[in-house]
Amino acid sequence: MKKLSFVLMSLMLALSFTVSATSVTADAAGTKVKTFANCTEMHKVYKGGVARSSKVKNKGGTTKYKPYVSQALYDANKKSDRDKDLIACER
Missing domain, CATH: 1.20.5 (Single alpha-helices involved in coiled-coils or other helix-helix interfaces)
Incomplete structure (x- = not known):
């Protein structure tokens, strides 16, 4: 048994x-993953931007909103990550 x-x-x-x-x-x-033309468009949907991973730390100082975590969405909008900290359009 x-x-x-x-x-x-x-x-x-x-x-x-x-x-x-x-x-x-x-x-x-x-x-399908949405690509945004600029950060203003992305902030309408994702206020804190998009992070590639939940373990990523912001290099730019304090932020107002927590970023949405999605590897595919970040990879599609990688051009919007100016400081290359793996968070696109953080604010």
Whole structure:
């Protein structure tokens, strides 16, 4: 009985990883990332700008708003990161 429950739990765990990895891949491939012409347009949607990672620190001093974290969105709007601190249009 213990072997059967162990096998079933292992199968369920493996299946959950497969399902979650598939949904992340489908989301990343299926969505289009918006590019903004300038920081004024980006601030209308993302007040604090866009950061590439949650571990990124702002080099420009204090900011008023917390940036939205998205690697794909940052990569699409990398041109707006003047100080190259991996946060585009921070304010």
